[in-house]
Amino acid sequence: MRCGKCWASSEQRRSQASSSWRSLENERAWFSLRFSQQKKSRGVSNGGSVGATPHVVFVLGGPGSGKGTQCALIAEEEALGYAHLSAGDLLRAERNSGSELAGMINEFIREGKIVPAEVTVGLLRKAMEKSGKSRFLIDGFPRNPDNLAAWEASTAGGAVVVDFALFLDCPEEIMTERIMERGRSSGRIDDNEEAIRKRLVTYRESTMPIIKEFEARGKLREVNSDQTIEEVAVEVRRHISAIA
Numbered sequence: 059m060r061c062g063k064c065w066a067s068s069e070q071r072r073s074q075a076s077s078s079w080r081s082l083e084n085e086r087a088w089f090s091l092r093f094s095q096q097k098k099s100r101g102v103s104n105g106g107s108v109g110a111t112p113h114v115v116f117v118l119g120g121p122g123s124g125k126g127t128q129c130a131l132i133a134e135e136e137a138l139g140y141a142h143l144s145a146g147d148l149l150r151a152e153r154n155s156g157s158e159l160a161g162m163i164n165e166f167i168r169e170g171k172i173v174p175a176e177v178t179v180g181l182l183r184k185a186m187e188k189s190g191k192s193r194f195l196i197d198g199f200p201r202n203p204d205n206l207a208a209w210e211a212s213t214a215g216g217a218v219v220v221d222f223a224l225f226l227d228c229p230e231e232i233m234t235e236r237i238m239e240r241g242r243s244s245g246r247i248d249d250n251e252e253a254i255r256k257r258l259v260t261y262r263e264s265t266m267p268i269i270k271e272f273e274a275r276g277k278l279r280e281v282n283s284d285q286t287i288e289e290v291a292v293e294v295r296r297h298i299s300a301i302a
């Protein structure tokens with residue numbers, strides 16, 4: 059039975075959980091297959107070099123911290139060879155496609171909650187494949203432990219290298235102001251005061267532990283994003299350029 063806050067009955071959740079495992083198995087198979095095919099064909103674009111293992115930078119930060127803005131600037135520099143994949147954009151596109159997942163995705167976005175990871179990892183996988191590139195800025199992912207676990211299961215065996223997570227650190231009042239301003243033209247159902255409050259709770263409770271996890275692994279790069287777009291971009295570029 060459906061209700062306003064839960065998108066599926068426990069029966070549906072159980073059946074989804076078992077199909078989740080199947081899809082995670084498929085994700086794992088896909089990454090390994092793609093990696094071995096790349097090694098054979100040595101033909102995938104890598105910003106100049108070819109045939110390398112796919113490299114990823116995760117771009118994290120609260121809602122309105124500037125993730126999309128900064129990723130777009132890096133992706134514009136063709137010589138760097140990065141594809142920008144926004145988890146939020148991919149989820150909104152899937153919702154707008156009217157697929158069977160559309161209603162569920164819409165509910166999670168409206169509530170500022172994180173969509174089950176197998177959906178997001180599946181969308182990322184398809185977008186990575188379609189891009190034809192092998193360097194990726196993955197914006198807004200992994201956003202909670204479920205996201206991180208699904209990613210790690212699907213890339214087990216070193217099929218993809220995560221160089222680091224880039225954390226755009228910004229005070230909550232500034233992020234809120236920016237999103238309220240963005241909401242005047244974005245048309246997003248979650249760019250309003252009530253949804254922003256919920257997204258900030260999710261950020262504090264679910265995403266901050268992931269940021270801390272990357273820090274503990276020595277894989278966090280941090281930029282103060284309470285500066286002009288240009289100032290933030292200089293620091294972001296410095297971190298990206300430092301990747302061998």
Ligand SMILES: Nc1ncnc2c1ncn2[C@@H]1O[C@H](COP(=O)(O)OP(=O)(O)O)[C@@H](O)[C@H]1O
Nearest residue numbers: 120121122123124125126127236240285286287
């Ligand atoms: N450094 C900045 N200073 C002021 N406004 C910014 C800055 N970075 C981004 N913005 C604006 O703030 C809003 C949110 O930025 P966006 O890149 O969409 O954030 P996110 O992807 O993290 O939600 C956008 O309207 C954007 O133009």
Ligand SMILES: Nc1ccn([C@@H]2O[C@H](COP(=O)(O)OP(=O)(O)O)[C@@H](O)[C@H]2O)c(=O)n1
Nearest residue numbers: 121122145146166167171172173198199201
């Ligand atoms: N990994 C992700 C990323 C986004 N999302 C959903 O998409 C919404 C918007 O994410 P976004 O990255 O486009 O936007 P911001 O909240 O960063 O501004 C989130 O609040 C979540 O509901 C998700 O479920 N899982």
